[in-house]
Amino acid sequence: MKLLHTADWHLGKTLKGQNLLDDQIFILNQLFDVISDQNPDAIIISGDIYDRGIPPAEAVELFDDILNRFAEKKLPTLIISGNHDSATRLNFGSKLFRSKNIFIASKIEVKPAQVVLEDNFGEIYFSLIPFFDPAEIKAKFFDENAERLTFNDANKFYVDLARENIPENKRSVAIAHVFLTGGIESESERKFVGGSANVNAQIFSKFNYVALGHLHRPQKISSECIRYAGSPLKYSFDEANHKKSVSIVEIDDLGAINVEKIDLKPRRDVKIVKGNIYQLMQSEKTEDYICARLTERVINVQDKLRYIFPHLLSVEFDFPKNDSKIDDEEKIFREGVSILDYFSDFYQAQTHESLNSEYRAEMGKFLSEMEKEE
Numbered sequence: 001m002k003l004l005h006t007a008d009w010h011l012g013k014t015l016k017g018q019n020l021l022d023d024q025i026f027i028l029n030q031l032f033d034v035i036s037d038q039n040p041d042a043i044i045i046s047g048d049i050y051d052r053g054i055p056p057a058e059a060v061e062l063f064d065d066i067l068n069r070f071a072e073k074k075l076p077t078l079i080i081s082g083n084h085d086s087a088t089r090l091n092f093g094s095k096l097f098r099s100k101n102i103f104i105a106s107k108i109e110v111k112p113a114q115v116v117l118e119d120n121f122g123e124i125y126f127s128l129i130p131f132f133d134p135a136e137i138k139a140k141f142f143d144e145n146a147e148r149l150t151f152n153d154a155n156k157f158y159v160d161l162a163r164e165n166i167p168e169n170k171r172s173v174a175i176a177h178v179f180l181t182g183g184i185e186s187e188s189e190r191k192f193v194g195g196s197a198n199v200n201a202q203i204f205s206k207f208n209y210v211a212l213g214h215l216h217r218p219q220k221i222s223s224e225c226i227r228y229a230g231s232p233l234k235y236s237f238d239e240a241n242h243k244k245s246v247s248i249v250e251i252d253d254l255g256a257i258n259v260e261k262i263d264l265k266p267r268r269d270v271k272i273v274k275g276n277i278y279q280l281m282q283s284e285k286t287e288d289y290i291c292a293r294l295t296e297r298v299i300n301v302q303d304k305l306r307y308i309f310p311h312l313l314s315v316e317f318d319f320p321k322n323d324s325k326i327d328d329e330e331k332i333f334r335e336g337v338s339i340l341d342y343f344s345d346f347y348q349a350q351t352h353e354s355l356n357s358e359y360r361a362e363m364g365k366f367l368s369e370m371e372k373e374e
């Protein structure tokens with residue numbers, strides 16, 4: 001059986017205020033190209049469909065469209081919720097979708113969600129383990145005086161429960177949204193609250209393949225068959241050096257796994273450029289999403305940089321804090337530059353976002369009132 005494993009779509013996500021919907025549409029169209037090429041027997045999406053519990057309408061519309069396309073292709077599609085999803089909202093319509101071979105598991109159940117698919121060699125059992133707070137497991141399965149559960153305890157409990165419905169000699173796949181010890185994190189993942197997020201990979205040891213979501217860098221943990229598919233797009237600048245992909249997972253008659261990563265090419269890459277203003281202005285013009293790291297203190301650089309980088313999303317300053325230049329007032333305060341401009345640059349340096357016109361107007365008012373008082 002051939003599976004396409006993807007995760008962490010984060011539909012509706014913005015990057016430094018930039019709406020990424022067009023990028024997400026583009027990359028999901030590419031996903032359908034991969035499906036046409038590879039002809040998988042099923043699709044797995046391991047959580048974080050949306051970026052937030054209440055996603056923007058256009059993100060819901062996009063997901064609706066994607067589900068229809070999976071249904072048209074008659075592709076069994078196995079989906080769990082992640083920590084960014086609202087379990088209840090993602091659950092909407094899920095019972096109806098089953099008739100179209102779309103399985104969404106977002107809630108913990110006394111009988112954990114299971115899907116059985118068949119290939120020429122027999123059945124393969126899929127356990128769908130949605131993201132949950134350990135307190136939910138305690139409330140549902142333990143009495144109130146029981147000790148607080150860690151993420152590891154709660155997941156071990158629920159995975160063991162799921163295993164009870166899988167015959168010993170059958171091939172099996174777990175789909176989960178957890179942080180496994182040893183994983184490499186990125187900035188765009190939201191940490192789980194409620195104690196240590198760490199889960200030991202060992203709890204999944206009986207499965208032939210573990211299709212994970214949560215970590216945005218594609219990576220395997222301890223073995224080829226325990227794998228994070230990673231997000232299809234770079235969702236923070238610290239992911240600039242990631243290579244995003246989807247995983248094509250083949251399970252043979254004995255349950256042995258072969259994984260091939262298929263690289264995804266975004267509409268616009270996410271890049272960090274570094275140098276002084278002169279060096280950066282000599283770069284080749286690019287449509288990519290850019291974070292400019294300036295190695296010297298200059299002001300009002302955004303407009304200049306946008307000639308070369310029309311999709312400049314962030315300007316940072318990157319030089320030693322005790323740089324003697326900072327003390328050199330001559331160089332910092334120049335004639336013809338208003339205090340408002342200095343503040344605007346300071347705001348940008350501190351927050352990595354540009355001062356919007358509303359705040360700028362407010363600050364302008366405040367400064368002129370100060371001047372009057374003086």
Ligand SMILES: [Mn+2]
Nearest residue numbers: 008048189214
């Ligand atoms: Mn995620």
